[in-house]
Amino acid sequence: MEQTQFYRxxxxxxxxxxxAISSLKSRSMADSVPRKKKKQNFxxxxxxxxxxxxxxxxxxxxxxxxxxxxACFLGRMLWKYYHRGRQxxxxxxxxxxxxxxxxxxxxTGRRSFEHIAMLAIxxxxxxxxxxxxxxxxxxxxxxxERAKWLIKEGKxxxxxxxxxxxxxxxxxxxxLFGYNIYSIARPFDNKLINKYLYxxxxxxxxxxxxxKGAAELMGNIASEGATLCFIAxxxxxxxxxxxxxFGRKASTYKSIGLLAITNNIPxxxxxxxxxxxxxxFEICVPRIIFPEEWAxxxxxxxxxxxxxxxxxxxxxxxxxSQYWWLHRRWKHRPKEKIKAQSNKNQ
Numbered sequence: 257m258e259q260t261q262f263y264r265x266x267x268x269x270x271x272x273x274x275x276a277i278s279s280l281k282s283r284s285m286a287d288s289v290p291r292k293k294k295k296q297n298f299x300x301x302x303x304x305x306x307x308x309x310x311x312x313x314x315x316x317x318x319x320x321x322x323x324x325x326x327a328c329f330l331g332r333m334l335w336k337y338y339h340r341g342r343q344x345x346x347x348x349x350x351x352x353x354x355x356x357x358x359x360x361x362x363x364t365g366r367r368s369f370e371h372i373a374m375l376a377i378x379x380x381x382x383x384x385x386x387x388x389x390x391x392x393x394x395x396x397x398x399x400x401e402r403a404k405w406l407i408k409e410g411k412x413x414x415x416x417x418x419x420x421x422x423x424x425x426x427x428x429x430x431x432l433f434g435y436n437i438y439s440i441a442r443p444f445d446n447k448l449i450n451k452y453l454y455x456x457x458x459x460x461x462x463x464x465x466x467x468k469g470a471a472e473l474m475g476n477i478a479s480e481g482a483t484l485c486f487i488a489x490x491x492x493x494x495x496x497x498x499x500x501x502f503g504r505k506a507s508t509y510k511s512i513g514l515l516a517i518t519n520n521i522p523x524x525x526x527x528x529x530x531x532x533x534x535x536x537f538e539i540c541v542p543r544i545i546f547p548e549e550w551a552x553x554x555x556x557x558x559x560x561x562x563x564x565x566x567x568x569x570x571x572x573x574x575x576x577s578q579y580w581w582l583h584r585r586w587k588h589r590p591k592e593k594i595k596a597q598s599n600k601n602q
Contacts, residue, residue, distance in 0.1 A: 296447075301446045301447065301448055301449075302448060304446055304448075304449060305446060305448035305449050305452065308449055308452070309452070312380060315377070315380060316380075316384075320377065320381045320385060320535045321533075321534065321535065323377045323381070324374050324377055324533055324534070324535060325533065327370070327373040327374040327376065327377045328370045328373065328374065328533060330373045331366075331369040331370030331371070331372060331373035331374070332366060332369065332370060334369050334372075334373065335365065335366045335369040335370075338369075338582075341369075341582040342365065342369075342582070344581075344582050344584065345365040345368060345369070345581035345582040346361060346362070346365055346581075348581045348582075348583075348585065348586070349361045349364055349365055349576075349581050351502070351503070351504060351586075352502035352503065352504075352576075353502075353576070363577075364576050364577045364581075365581055367577035367578075368576075368577055368578070368579060368580060368581045368582070369582070371421055371530065371577065371578050371580075372580060372582075374422075374530070374533075375421075375422055375423075375424070377535075378422045378424060378425065378535065379424050379453070379456060379457065380456065381535065382424065382425055382428050382460075383428070383456060383459040383460060385535065386425070386428070386429065386432065386460075387432075388432060388433065391429060391432075394535055394536055394537065395425070395429070395528075395536065395537045395538070395539055396536075396537075396538055396539070397538075397539050397540070398538055398539070398540040399540050399541060399542055400526070400539060400540060400541045402541070402544060403415070403524045403526065403541035403544060406522060406524070406544070407430065407435050407437075407483045408435070409481075410436065410481035410482075411481050411521070412478045412479070412480075412481050412482065412483070412519055412521040413483045413484075413521055413522055413523075413524060414478075414483070414484050414485075414486065414512060414515060414516050414521060414522070414523045414524070415427075415430075415483055415484070415485045415486070415523075415524045415526055415541075416485070416486045416487070416488035416512060416523060416524070416525055416526070416564055416568075417485070417486075417487055417488070417525075417526055417527060417528070418487065418488060418489040418527065418568045418572065418579070419487060419489055419490075419579065419580035419583050420527055420528075420529075420568075420571070420572060420578050420579050420580070421527065421528055421529050421530045421537070421578040422528045422530060422537055423487060423527070423528060424457065425528050425537055425539070426485070426526055426528050426539060427439045427457075427460075427462045427485045428457065428459075428460040428462060429460065429539070430462060430483070430485075431458075431460040431461030431462030431463070432460035432461055433461075434461065435461075435483060436480075436481065436482040436483060437461070437462040437463065437482070437483050437485060438462070438463045438464075438465055438477050438482055438483070438484050438485065439457075439462055439463070439464050439465070439484075439485040439486075440465055440467055440474070440484065440485065440486050440487075441454075441457075441464050441465070441466065441467060442466075442467045443466045443467070462485075465477075474511070474515055475515065475518065475519065478515060478519040478521060479519065484515070486512055488508070488509070488512055488564060488565075488568065489501075489565075489568055489583070489585060490509070490583075490585075491506070491507050491584055491585055491586070491587040491588055492507040492508055492509040492510070492588075493507060493588055494507070494588050494591075495510075496508050496509055496510065496588070497509075497510055497513075497557070497558060497561045498589075498590040499558070499561050499562045499565050500562065500565070500566070501565050501568075501569055501585065501586075502569055504586055505586075505589065505590050506565070506585050506586050507587070507588045508561050508565055510557060510561070512560075512561070512564070513556070513557045513560040513561045513564075514557060516545075516547070516560060517547075517550065517556050517557060517560065520547045521547070522544055522545060522546045522547065523544070523545040523560065523564055524541045524543070524544045524545075525541065525542065525543040525544070525545070525564050525567040525568060525571075526539065526540060526541040526542075527539075527540055527542075527571045529571075529574075529575060529578060530578060540571070542567065542570065542571060543563075543564070543567035543570075545560060545563050545564060545567075549563075
């Protein structure tokens with residue numbers, strides 16, 4: 257088992273970035289799917305926020321392992337009664353693993369729902385449990401040394417992950433040890449809950465940037481030599497790049513590849529995989545894509561997007577039960593596919 261040691265890097269000049277964040281007007285990323293604005297109901301939002309805080313107090317009465325067992329039970333209940341999500345997960349699994357038995361498909365899908373429920377416990381307990389002096393009690397690192405030193409150099413880097421197991425702990429631990437980390441996140445509609453959960457996630461030192469309005473800011477952060485963290489397996493709508501993911505074309509954001517190519521910075525593809533049902537994770541960066549690799553490609557943006565998507569698929573295949581199969585990853589299809597289907601139906 258590979259062991260790693262973290263070192264505190266010098267603080268970057270982030271004063272200009274902080275000012276930019278506070279003054280930046282809210283606007284969508286260039287290749288984001290527009291979201292309809294929901295009418296705010298402040299009383300309803302407050303009641304939901306109050307209920308969440310009460311729930312958190314109750315959860316903290318028990319140790320993390322007890323809460324994870326409860327989360328597994330709730331995940332199984334979600335699998336049983338959330339019919340639409342269960343059906344979507346089953347459809348995605350059948351299309352992605354046509355060679356697997358129906359029993360395997362159902363067991364993997366149910367286990368996936370358990371991991372989704374356990375993530376909520378992970379987020380709440382990580383700041384309470386994981387400290388600089390005891391991180392080895394909760395994690396081990398595998399093939400991560402090179403990525404660590406690239407981040408430490410402060411020349412800029414992009415780290416991407418997927419909706420897989422506890423993807424939150426990677427950014428938390430990098431921030432905990434003083435690395436200059438920014439994570440791009442989609443805000444919750446409930447502003448009170450959003451502020452609370454952002455505060456929990458930022459306790460280790462990582463900085464959270466709302467996906468809304470992040471497009472212009474991302475380039476400024478990259479030029480400062482910071483590391484930007486993305487969840488890179490979301491459907492990007494009709495204007496995304498369609499690349500292979502488990503044998504089907506999936507719409508994928510252009511912004512990650514464009515940012516890397518424009519700033520000439522590497523892309524690290526990483527994951528955090530839960531070991532058994534415990535609060536213990538294997539953290540790995542199995543693929544780093546360097547600028548020299550895409551320099552001679554005819555279509556660098558397409559090549560980069562295909563390459564990191566393939567790297568995500570590779571680690572998901574190692575343990576598919578930890579992936580979010582209810583995720584609408586294949587929501588949009590390429591125009592030629594839609595046209596072909598339309599002609600077939602005529």
